[in-house]
Amino acid sequence: MRYDFDEIIERRGTRSEKWDTYPADVLPMWVADGDFKSPEPVTQAIIGAVHRGLFGYTIADGAFERAYAHWAASRYGWEADPDWVLWAPSLGASLATCIRAFSKPGGRVAMLSPIYPPFINLCYLNGRLPEQSALRDRGHGYAIDFADLEARLAHPDTKLLLLCNPHNPTGRVLSRRELERIGELCLRYNVIIFSDEIHADIVFKGKHVCFPTLSPELASITMVGMNASKTFNLADLRSAAIIASNPRLRQSFVSEIARCNVGRCSLGIAGVIAAYTRCADYADQLVPYLEANMRLAVDSFSSATTHISASMPEGTFLLWLNCKKMEMTQAELVNFFLAKAKVALNSGASFGKGGEGFMRLNVACPRATLRDGLRRIAKALAER
Numbered sequence: 427m428r429y430d431f432d433e434i435i436e437r438r439g440t441r442s443e444k445w446d447t448y449p450a451d452v453l454p455m456w457v458a459d460g461d462f463k464s465p466e467p468v469t470q471a472i473i474g475a476v477h478r479g480l481f482g483y484t485i486a487d488g489a490f491e492r493a494y495a496h497w498a499a500s501r502y503g504w505e506a507d508p509d510w511v512l513w514a515p516s517l518g519a520s521l522a523t524c525i526r527a528f529s530k531p532g533g534r535v536a537m538l539s540p541i542y543p544p545f546i547n548l549c550y551l552n553g554r555l556p557e558q559s560a561l562r563d564r565g566h567g568y569a570i571d572f573a574d575l576e577a578r579l580a581h582p583d584t585k586l587l588l589l590c591n592p593h594n595p596t597g598r599v600l601s602r603r604e605l606e607r608i609g610e611l612c613l614r615y616n617v618i619i620f621s622d623e624i625h626a627d628i629v630f631k632g633k634h635v636c637f638p639t640l641s642p643e644l645a646s647i648t649m650v651g652m653n654a655s656k657t658f659n660l661a662d663l664r665s666a667a668i669i670a671s672n673p674r675l676r677q678s679f680v681s682e683i684a685r686c687n688v689g690r691c692s693l694g695i696a697g698v699i700a701a702y703t704r705c706a707d708y709a710d711q712l713v714p715y716l717e718a719n720m721r722l723a724v725d726s727f728s729s730a731t732t733h734i735s736a737s738m739p740e741g742t743f744l745l746w747l748n749c750k751k752m753e754m755t756q757a758e759l760v761n762f763f764l765a766k767a768k769v770a771l772n773s774g775a776s777f778g779k780g781g782e783g784f785m786r787l788n789v790a791c792p793r794a795t796l797r798d799g800l801r802r803i804a805k806a807l808a809e810r
């Protein structure tokens with residue numbers, strides 16, 4: 427079927443984090459939450475479950491695990507066995523679980539920064555040190571500083587690498603060669619990899635390489651984090667998955683998450699199964715829509731101002747804006763967008779090393795909403 431991503435749905439007053447955090451005159455373009463209606467089979471699957479009117483504890487019957495394995499095989503060419511799939515309430519929770527399971531208190535956890543803020547915060551909250559290897563900004567995209575990354579992985583207290591690919595916030599989709607080099611270093615220094623691939627479906631240029639497909643050796647030290655939430659707007663369904671071929675990694679993960687005694691939600695599971703087994707056409711149509719939105723945003727910055735620059739990302743619906751030429755402090759930048767332009771963006775400073783002077787803009791919204799946001803920013807820049 428044809429999906430209408432131009433449809434505008436009122437989200438204010440729905441306890442939406444994105445829409446109900448800021449005053450009504452502010453257009454929210456921050457948290458990585460899309461404004462598109464989820465595909466109909468997802469809604470119908472949940473309605474079917476709701477109609478029974480019973481919300482008791484649920485068990486694993488294998489359908490959720492098969493759905494994730496099916497998506498990994500059909501979209502990323504990774505023939506994951508459903509037995510390798512572990513349920514988790516969210517990728518955030520599984521990040522925390524991996525930090526606790528695969529590093530020691532006081533130990534170091536490596537990552538490429540700037541980075542999705544919980545990579546950093548969850549290290550601190552769990553008594554670990556985030557080892558941020560800053561990506562090199564080449565002006566037209568970011569590159570890994572392999573010498574710096576190696577030094578951090580070589581540290582005897584570093585036991586875990588949190589990788590994010592496609593990368594939030596820079597939009598880099600790492601190449602096979604880059605991933606192989608990262609993998610070689612992790613093998614050399616005995617570092618486990620948690621590969622957060624939550625944005626894997628949103629790729630404009632090149633192809634997403636699912637980390638364990640690089641080699642069986644690399645698969646044996648890797649756990650992949652997936653969630654249908656970004657592609658199908660299901661963040662509220664709290665039904666993510668961790669996939670690992672190595673039973674020892676799975677066992678460590680399961681033992682750690684068991685300490686929290688969290689349980690599955692059947693409504694979320696029904697939604698994810700529908701998305702991954704019946705809605706591939708939605709993902710196919712969403713990607714070109716997001717790519718066109720992204721181009722519109724990138725072009726608008728190059729025509730509206732020389733003070734903000736953005737290069738076309740290879741993937742994700744997140745645009746990383748270099749605002750250094752605005753010559754403002756980070757607090758002034760945040761205030762400029764919020765109070766003058768009346769758009770809510772994410773402050774680059776929250777993304778760790780390399781984030782100062784940047785802001786992150788989410789383009790996962792109907793085109794008319796995006797145009798409204800871009801116009802607000804252009805107007806505020808003109809009046810500056």
Ligand SMILES: Cc1ncc(COP(=O)(O)O)c(C=O)c1O
Nearest residue numbers: 458516517518542594624653666
């Ligand atoms: C890279 C990345 N990982 C994880 C998450 C959060 O996922 P979840 O809602 O499953 O915790 C996000 C959300 O923005 C993200 O961008």
